[in-house]
Amino acid sequence: AASSAGLVLSDLRSRGLQPSLEACHAAIAASSTYWRRAIGLLSDMHRVAMVPGIIGYNAVIDVCRGARQAKWTLLLLERLEGQENAGPDVTSYAAVLESVEPSGLLAVMPRLCDKLVAKAVDGLYEKEILRGRR
Numbered sequence: 001a002a003s004s005a006g007l008v009l010s011d012l013r014s015r016g017l018q019p020s021l022e023a024c025h026a027a028i029a030a031s032s033t034y035w036r037r038a039i040g041l042l043s044d045m046h047r048v049a050m051v052p053g054i055i056g057y058n059a060v061i062d063v064c065r066g067a068r069q070a071k072w073t074l075l076l077l078e079r080l081e082g083q084e085n086a087g088p089d090v091t092s093y094a095a096v097l098e099s100v101e102p103s104g105l106l107a108v109m110p111r112l113c114d115k116l117v118a119k120a121v122d123g124l125y126e127k128e129i130l131r132g133r134r
């Protein structure tokens with residue numbers, strides 16, 4: 001699935017067509033354990049001035065988590081934290097925490113846990129405001 005998704009995107013580009021953001025996200029998600037391909041697709045999106053946002057980054061983080069590439073999940077999280085248009089969400093932090101724990105990179109866990117809790121609390125607070133309870 002990963003190679004066929006990448007081939008479809010390559011074919012679109014060779015024909016002078018710009019794949020949609022959703023098509024790129026689907027290709028990343030289809031990368032499964034091909035973490036290098038997922039990172040490459042994310043890089044390609046940046047190269048053509050396409051902003052992957054939270055969905056694209058979370059998809060690549062998830063692929064890297066599944067491939068046990070904890071250092072890459074941390075790097076991707078840092079890049080996502082530096083984006084102006086969208087920062088990491090609870091899913092981002094949870095996936096990175098899940099990848100970091102078995103890798104032995106325990107020194108970063110307290111910071112990640114604090115950020116995960118803060119995002120979760122912010123999300124609950126926003127839901128309460130939307131419900132009119134504040």
